[in-house]
Amino acid sequence: MLRKIIDNIKPNFQKGGKFSFLHSSFDAFETLLFVPNKVTTTGAHIRDSIDSKRAMAIVVIALVPALLFGMFNVGYQHFLSQGETVDFFTTFLYGLWKVLPIIIVTYATGLGIEFAVAQMRGHEVNEGFLVTGMLIPLLLPPDIPLWMVAVATAFAVILGKEVFGGTGMNVWNPALIARAFLFFAYPSQMSGDKVWISGKADAYSGATPLAEISSGNLDIVSAQEMFIGLIPGSIGETSKIAILLGAIILLWTGIASFRIMFSVVLGGLTMGWILNFIGGESIWTQVPAYEHLLMGGFLFGAVFMATDPVTASQTGTGKWVYGFLIGVIAVVIRVYNPAYPEGMMLSILLMNTFAPLIDHYVINANKKRRLKRAKIVAEQTI
Amino acid sequence: MSKEIRLKRGFTIQIEGEADKSLMSSTFKIDSYAVKPTDFYGMCPKLLVEEGTVVKAGTPLFFDKADERIKITSPVSGVVSAIVRGEKRVIEQIKITPDEQIEYIKFGEPVGAGYDLSSQTAEQIKSKLLESGLWAYIRTRPYHMIADPDAQPKMIVISTFDTAPMGPDYDFIAHDQKLHFQAGLDVLAKLTEGKVHLNIHEELTRDDVFLYAKNVEINTFSGKHPVGNVGIQIHHLDPINKGEVVWFVNPQDVIIIGRLFLDGVLNATKIVALAGSELKRTGYHKIVAGACIKSLVESNLIDDATPRYISGNVLTGKQILQDGYLGFYDHLISVIPEGNYYEFMGWAMPGFFKFSFWRSFFSWLMPGKKYVLDTNYHGGHRALIFTGQYEKVLPMDILPMQLIKACIIEDIEAMEELGIYEVDAEDFALCEYIDPSKTEIQNIIRKGMDLVKQEMS
Numbered sequence A: 001m002l003r004k005i006i007d008n009i010k011p012n013f014q015k016g017g018k019f020s021f022l023h024s025s026f027d028a029f030e031t032l033l034f035v036p037n038k039v040t041t042t043g044a045h046i047r048d049s050i051d052s053k054r055a056m057a058i059v060v061i062a063l064v065p066a067l068l069f070g071m072f073n074v075g076y077q078h079f080l081s082q083g084e085t086v087d088f089f090t091t092f093l094y095g096l097w098k099v100l101p102i103i104i105v106t107y108a109t110g111l112g113i114e115f116a117v118a119q120m121r122g123h124e125v126n127e128g129f130l131v132t133g134m135l136i137p138l139l140l141p142p143d144i145p146l147w148m149v150a151v152a153t154a155f156a157v158i159l160g161k162e163v164f165g166g167t168g169m170n171v172w173n174p175a176l177i178a179r180a181f182l183f184f185a186y187p188s189q190m191s192g193d194k195v196w197i198s199g200k201a202d203a204y205s206g207a208t209p210l211a212e213i214s215s216g217n218l219d220i221v222s223a224q225e226m227f228i229g230l231i232p233g234s235i236g237e238t239s240k241i242a243i244l245l246g247a248i249i250l251l252w253t254g255i256a257s258f259r260i261m262f263s264v265v266l267g268g269l270t271m272g273w274i275l276n277f278i279g280g281e282s283i284w285t286q287v288p289a290y291e292h293l294l295m296g297g298f299l300f301g302a303v304f305m306a307t308d309p310v311t312a313s314q315t316g317t318g319k320w321v322y323g324f325l326i327g328v329i330a331v332v333i334r335v336y337n338p339a340y341p342e343g344m345m346l347s348i349l350l351m352n353t354f355a356p357l358i359d360h361y362v363i364n365a366n367k368k369r370r371l372k373r374a375k376i377v378a379e380q381t382i
Numbered sequence B: 001m002s003k004e005i006r007l008k009r010g011f012t013i014q015i016e017g018e019a020d021k022s023l024m025s026s027t028f029k030i031d032s033y034a035v036k037p038t039d040f041y042g043m044c045p046k047l048l049v050e051e052g053t054v055v056k057a058g059t060p061l062f063f064d065k066a067d068e069r070i071k072i073t074s075p076v077s078g079v080v081s082a083i084v085r086g087e088k089r090v091i092e093q094i095k096i097t098p099d100e101q102i103e104y105i106k107f108g109e110p111v112g113a114g115y116d117l118s119s120q121t122a123e124q125i126k127s128k129l130l131e132s133g134l135w136a137y138i139r140t141r142p143y144h145m146i147a148d149p150d151a152q153p154k155m156i157v158i159s160t161f162d163t164a165p166m167g168p169d170y171d172f173i174a175h176d177q178k179l180h181f182q183a184g185l186d187v188l189a190k191l192t193e194g195k196v197h198l199n200i201h202e203e204l205t206r207d208d209v210f211l212y213a214k215n216v217e218i219n220t221f222s223g224k225h226p227v228g229n230v231g232i233q234i235h236h237l238d239p240i241n242k243g244e245v246v247w248f249v250n251p252q253d254v255i256i257i258g259r260l261f262l263d264g265v266l267n268a269t270k271i272v273a274l275a276g277s278e279l280k281r282t283g284y285h286k287i288v289a290g291a292c293i294k295s296l297v298e299s300n301l302i303d304d305a306t307p308r309y310i311s312g313n314v315l316t317g318k319q320i321l322q323d324g325y326l327g328f329y330d331h332l333i334s335v336i337p338e339g340n341y342y343e344f345m346g347w348a349m350p351g352f353f354k355f356s357f358w359r360s361f362f363s364w365l366m367p368g369k370k371y372v373l374d375t376n377y378h379g380g381h382r383a384l385i386f387t388g389q390y391e392k393v394l395p396m397d398i399l400p401m402q403l404i405k406a407c408i409i410e411d412i413e414a415m416e417e418l419g420i421y422e423v424d425a426e427d428f429a430l431c432e433y434i435d436p437s438k439t440e441i442q443n444i445i446r447k448g449m450d451l452v453k454q455e456m457s
Helices: A002-013 A020-033 A053-084 A088-121 A128-138 A146-160 A174-185 A207-212 A224-226 A240-253 A260-279 A289-294 A298-305 A318-337 A345-381 B122-132 B170-174 B179-189 B230-237 B251-263 B294-300 B400-409 B413-416 B425-434 B441-456
Strands: B004-006 B032-034 B045-047 B060-064 B067-073 B078-085 B092-098 B140-141 B153-157 B196-201 B217-222 B246-248 B270-274 B283-288 B307-311 B316-322 B332-337
Touching: A020 B067, A053 A088, A053 A128, A053 A298, A088 A146, A128 A146, A128 A174, A146 A174, A146 A298, A174 A345, A174 B092, A240 A298, A260 A289, A260 A298, A260 A318, A289 A298, A289 A318, A289 B425, A298 A318, A298 A345, A318 A345, A318 B122, A318 B246, A345 B413, B032 B230, B045 B092, B045 B153, B060 B092, B067 B179, B067 B217, B067 B441, B122 B179, B122 B251, B122 B332, B140 B230, B153 B179, B153 B230, B153 B251, B179 B196, B179 B251, B217 B230, B230 B246, B230 B316, B230 B425, B270 B294, B294 B332, B400 B413, B400 B425, B400 B441, B413 B441, B425 B441
Parallel strands: B004 B217, B153 B196, B153 B246, B196 B217, B270 B332
Antiparallel strands: B032 B092, B045 B060, B060 B067, B078 B092, B140 B246, B270 B283, B307 B316, B307 B332
16 A cells, blocks of 8 residues: 555656655655565575664664653653652653653754755665664753754764765764764853753752762762662763663674673773772772763763764774773773763763774784785795 | 684574475476586686587587686587577577487596506696596685696695585485595595595584595584685685685585596586475485576476575575576575565564574574575665674684775775685675675675786786
């Protein structure tokens, strides 16, 4: 039925048709509804059931626990700060009402640009933005003005991705580019203790655990509270339970790299321990290593951002190094640069930059092994 | 020293339709045979026959312009019925209508079990193989072409097991042909100063023909596909460096070579597996190389079949028509359904019945289940995004993503450094299968190899 309608209007969008300039967009919608009937002509005759859409959909599904919890928490923090007690449903609805517009604006802006660029290049529309568009809202505070969301998303998609050649070619994680853009362009909306609770009552302290420590208050929030996540923070980052659920989905399906996730955590712990051991004047050095994992966006970054295959190291060994350094640098930034309590974002962007360099050394090692072998053989034959 | 090599990486495609291990009765009549020059990579064929020429089994049909010693001969006796040309007048098929009874050209006296190769020099053996056209069964790595008779291979490798989906069982094929197989091995041993490596699989290889073969080095492998590929095996035995050459021969072709030396004729009778989910009955057929598959499959299709016929396995084989012909190097005919249908919201469904390397479909709940797999792409072509996945199905010390990219940008130096001499397109078939971006990886690697070869010659 639906298939018939599509088949009827399809000629209009193909070469020579009235709307042939909209070819990419039509194709995107058609393939969204129907997996194409294209059969193999060269190479392997059978192909795996997975495609780019499925893989991206899995990442989005993995983000859903964090998203739902984030929505609830936005409502929860709001009513808590107001001193009101309301039922679960009202709480969630408030969060939904706050978060949904951010998601819609992100997707509308980002997909609009993606479609336009695909059209210009004559490509099919890549699905990468489905994930980016879900990540960006989860990295933001709930009361962010929507126009800022639109500007940041556009900045991220155009300058963070399309200028490099589109999906698969970008150097930095686009979602983090969006967040970094907002962080530096509109710091008052992205940091401090005012922004993390939606519609906060003035008298109520709305500082995140990171901010509390920066202002010298250790142990205000317990590890257990940070783990559960009913604390102020970016929409998606607060509940470690929800993030770990996502991590399980990503690892089980094989979509994300275990090496990266594990080594980021290991790097954070190692650096945390070292700093505990060295000590120092900063109160930050007294933060137990494991609490670094529970604070701020560390875990969210480790699970969803560092593992982005496009911007991470591509080689197996490279992934260990890349992840470990992200963990180390995130903690170092937190401890030694109190102006930027959220070190995870900068740490991942920094390592995105160095990922090709790490790969370069891993690849060279592989080449050298081969060269050495060839030389030994050559010597023997002489 | 024999080696034992265990490989962990790899993947078994759970495809429905593996050939039943029984020889099917040959009541059918094959009324056409063909030799396809396109089966030989990089060959420039020059015809020696024309339509109407009467040939015997062993009569040369064409030779390679680059090396006139390399001839391809007719597998049967009869009359050349047609020479089919394709685009740019490329010779695609030389069709032969067979006689009732095959007449053979004599390449020597039949000696049977009492054969003695010790009096023959390598040169004599080579010229006999070249003259009979059986030299073409000896292929070379790198480049996967017919071996250069003047080259000095550092070893000859025979893989006695096929791990590809629905791959033929050489235990079954070679079971009654011990004498000829051993003779073939003895012939090959004469051709190299290195060793002849006979590679067996720890679990799959059970037949004495392979387990007790003499005059060879027997290596034991274990693991999933692609461990049966000679490329993977060579990489773990003694990887190919720039300038080195390794030869490889299929075990059934070894048997045919053995027949030449024992019986004095080119008897290209093969046992070929007929497999696939579109068939009513699967099994093994005794046919002569180059046979038309029509009579084997025609009345054997399931109802409402939409068959794709493949000479070879579903990962690396060539598509042929129903009245097409078995490829020169193939020992398997796969018949699987075409996948030219639309699937509503297919990417969003739970996928309990979708086979996948990834666990993104719920089919992981049923490990071991076999699936009818069709030729649908299951998605559109996209950018290369996922990393670290190809490595899981390529058990070699090779960086697949980097090598693929080097081939795409035609960077010959990088290709060499990353190990292009050690690989073949077929080794990347599984990478191509699991790839969510639906990139034609085998094509890319093949083009890379062609480019390197062009540059080197």
